[in-house]
Amino acid sequence: MTPRWAGYRILLVEDNSGDAELVAEMMSETAERIERVETLAAAGELLRAAPFDAVLLDLRLPDGAGVECVTRIRDAAPDAAIIVLTGMAGEAFALECLTAGAQDYIGKDEMRASTFRRAVDYAIARVEADRALRRSEQELLRSQRHLEAAQRIAATGSFELDPGTMLCAGSGQLCAMTGREELALVAWDRFLELCIPVEVRPEVTSAVEAARRGEVPDQLEFNMRRSDGVARKVLLRCNGQASAAGLPDRVIGVLRDVTELREAQARQAEIEEQLRHAQRLDALGTLAGGIAHDLNNTLTPIVTLGSMMLDAAGEDELRRDGLTLILDSAERARGLIAQILAFSRKGGGERQPVRLDQLVRDTLRMITPGLPITVRCTPRVQPVREISGNQGQLYQVVLNLVTNAAQAIGRREGTITIGVESLGARVLLYVQDNGAGMDEQTAKRIFEPFFTTKAAGEGTGLGLSVVSGIVADHGGTIALTSRPGLGTRFDVEFPVAG
Amino acid sequence: MALSILVIDDEEPIRQSLRLMLRLKGYAVATAADGAAGLEALAEGGHDLVITDMLMPGGAGLEMIRDIRARHPAVRIIAMSGGAESSGRSVLELAAELGADAAIGKPFRAAELLALVRRCLGEA
Numbered sequence: 001m002t003p004r005w006a007g008y009r010i011l012l013v014e015d016n017s018g019d020a021e022l023v024a025e026m027m028s029e030t031a032e033r034i035e036r037v038e039t040l041a042a043a044g045e046l047l048r049a050a051p052f053d054a055v056l057l058d059l060r061l062p063d064g065a066g067v068e069c070v071t072r073i074r075d076a077a078p079d080a081a082i083i084v085l086t087g088m089a090g091e092a093f094a095l096e097c098l099t100a101g102a103q104d105y106i107g108k109d110e111m112r113a114s115t116f117r118r119a120v121d122y123a124i125a126r127v128e129a130d131r132a133l134r135r136s137e138q139e140l141l142r143s144q145r146h147l148e149a150a151q152r153i154a155a156t157g158s159f160e161l162d163p164g165t166m167l168c169a170g171s172g173q174l175c176a177m178t179g180r181e182e183l184a185l186v187a188w189d190r191f192l193e194l195c196i197p198v199e200v201r202p203e204v205t206s207a208v209e210a211a212r213r214g215e216v217p218d219q220l221e222f223n224m225r226r227s228d229g230v231a232r233k234v235l236l237r238c239n240g241q242a243s244a245a246g247l248p249d250r251v252i253g254v255l256r257d258v259t260e261l262r263e264a265q266a267r268q269a270e271i272e273e274q275l276r277h278a279q280r281l282d283a284l285g286t287l288a289g290g291i292a293h294d295l296n297n298t299l300t301p302i303v304t305l306g307s308m309m310l311d312a313a314g315e316d317e318l319r320r321d322g323l324t325l326i327l328d329s330a331e332r333a334r335g336l337i338a339q340i341l342a343f344s345r346k347g348g349g350e351r352q353p354v355r356l357d358q359l360v361r362d363t364l365r366m367i368t369p370g371l372p373i374t375v376r377c378t379p380r381v382q383p384v385r386e387i388s389g390n391q392g393q394l395y396q397v398v399l400n401l402v403t404n405a406a407q408a409i410g411r412r413e414g415t416i417t418i419g420v421e422s423l424g425a426r427v428l429l430y431v432q433d434n435g436a437g438m439d440e441q442t443a444k445r446i447f448e449p450f451f452t453t454k455a456a457g458e459g460t461g462l463g464l465s466v467v468s469g470i471v472a473d474h475g476g477t478i479a480l481t482s483r484p485g486l487g488t489r490f491d492v493e494f495p496v497a498g
Numbered sequence: 499m500a501l502s503i504l505v506i507d508d509e510e511p512i513r514q515s516l517r518l519m520l521r522l523k524g525y526a527v528a529t530a531a532d533g534a535a536g537l538e539a540l541a542e543g544g545h546d547l548v549i550t551d552m553l554m555p556g557g558a559g560l561e562m563i564r565d566i567r568a569r570h571p572a573v574r575i576i577a578m579s580g581g582a583e584s585s586g587r588s589v590l591e592l593a594a595e596l597g598a599d600a601a602i603g604k605p606f607r608a609a610e611l612l613a614l615v616r617r618c619l620g621e622a
Contacts, residue, residue, distance in 0.1 A: 293581050295580075296581070296603070297580045298511075300511075300512050301511045301514070304519055304606065304611065305515045305518065307607035307609060308518075308522070311608060311609060334605060
């Protein structure tokens with residue numbers, strides 16, 4: 001029988017020629033490639049130059065002695081099997097050599113060919129087994145790191161439940177998501193307590209039960225609070241891992257953090273809603289422009305001929321009064337149409353530098369006398385930088401907002417506060433009343449043209465849509481806060497000029 | 499001989515009321531319901547002033563003003579528009595730039611239009 005080590009490359013480190021000859025003799029039958037050196041230095045050189053399968057190492061050498069020899073050879077040849085040959089006896093010493101990296105130990109007094117061969121064979125086999133184990137450990141570690149990194153990137157944690165023992169283990173990412181230190185092998189009930197909010201535990205449990213029966217349960221979405229208090233939205237899917245016997249012997253649960261995703265979806269929906277809203281306003285604006293044009297045409301014969309007849313009526317009082325009434329009514333209609341057109345206008349209106357504080361003061365001087373005596377007007381106007389705007393349109397904004405506030409107060413007593421102040425690179429104009437206020441439904445639609453809460457004939461429903469159109473034209477924003485019964489505040493912001 | 503005015507508007511009541519009013523003031527009045535008919539009437543000659551709508555179906559009012567100005571430099575032009583209060587204003591401004599002698603927004607009182615007519619015809 002050919003010994004397994006027949007093809008091995010073996011290095012003998014031995015300075016004693018007699019011992020060396022003995023070893024050579026024992027191996028002479030089979031070892032084809034045995035090389036010998038006398039010092040650790042020479043051994044190191046050879047081992048670094050080319051790989052050897054095994055090193056037979058004497059521990060009393062010219063340049064080293066004892067366990068230190070093992071250490072130096074191990075450093076020079078990490079993958080070679082080391083078999084120590086020594087006259088020193090004792091199990092403690094043998095153990096020391098093994099700890100330092102040797103695979104086996106042979107006393108010089110017990111050197112026999114058969115012992116020797118077996119020792120070399122086993123030592124080499126052990127090194128190979130160690131190497132294979134190290135490789136699979138590295139592979140396992142790499143695979144674990146890969147999984148952890150993938151879970152972190154996907155914001156997805158997982159757990160694995162053994163239905164037999166009801167023990168559960170959670171991944172590192174699941175720990176991160178739940179803010180737990182560790183989730184290695186805990187009882188299922190404990191796992192639920194640690195990771196799953198109490199209100200969804202029954203659902204999660206039945207999903208796991210279903211997966212265990214081999215079904216595919218629906219995914220669950222729920223809110224949970226991390227141990228640091230941060231609220232997250234997660235999506236849970238469970239799946240049974242079938243065993244050879246058929247029924248699942250493992251349930252895998254995957255928890256995906258969908259907080260950002262859901263927020264992004266909500267934002268998207270909001271933007272789409274705004275877009276739809278803008279398109280609706282745009283369509284209404286176009287429609288309103290068309291209506292206004294037709295109404296103006298319809299009014300033309302009335303105004304033209306009516307005025308002509310009035311001019312020719314002379315002293316006929318009845319005729320004069322009748323025609324005046326016709327013309328006044330037509331004039332009112334023309335005013336309404338002007339409002340509709342102001343709404344449907346796109347851009348337009350000449351721009352100039354406008355000081356909103358001055359404009360508000362001027363406007364209030366003009367409109368305050370027309371307000372009901374029960375309504376008090378309180379200006380809080382500070383000097384502000386100029387904005388680029390159309391004087392007439394901005395006047396319309398203030399007028400409409402104040403009129404609206406006065407109507408919200410109605411016949412009761414109330415106060416309207418009109419403020420102008422600087423807000424960084426913007427100018428804030430606000431109009432606040434302590435009138436009727438409005439609910440959320442109304443507030444949502446308040447800027448829509450023709451939307452009105454007033455009785456028929458009391459308002460066109462155009463005032464605030466005109467305001468929002470003008471504000472948007474000026475690159476500004478308008479927002480409102482309102483509480484039913486407490487009042488309403490409109491905040492209008494314009495960018496400063498330049 | 500009476501001065502002659504051509505009224506171009508797609509709406510019959512407007513053509514009628516302007517004809518009525520201007521005739522009463524002593525002008526000879528012809529009417530056309532669209533730009534093409536208006537240009538035809540002008541080609542026949544004899545008109546001193548055109549009062550034309552700016553927003554008519556199928557007709558680009560601004561182009562018409564340019565055409566009239568190019569082909570009939572002696573004819574005065576008054577542009578009118580039903581969108582005059584805002585979006586129409588720019589149309590009227592453009593009409594003035596293209597050579598309209600005056601512009602007016604609908605609806606208007608008889609006296610307002612007459613003042614423009616007289617000014618354009620050099621009567622005022």
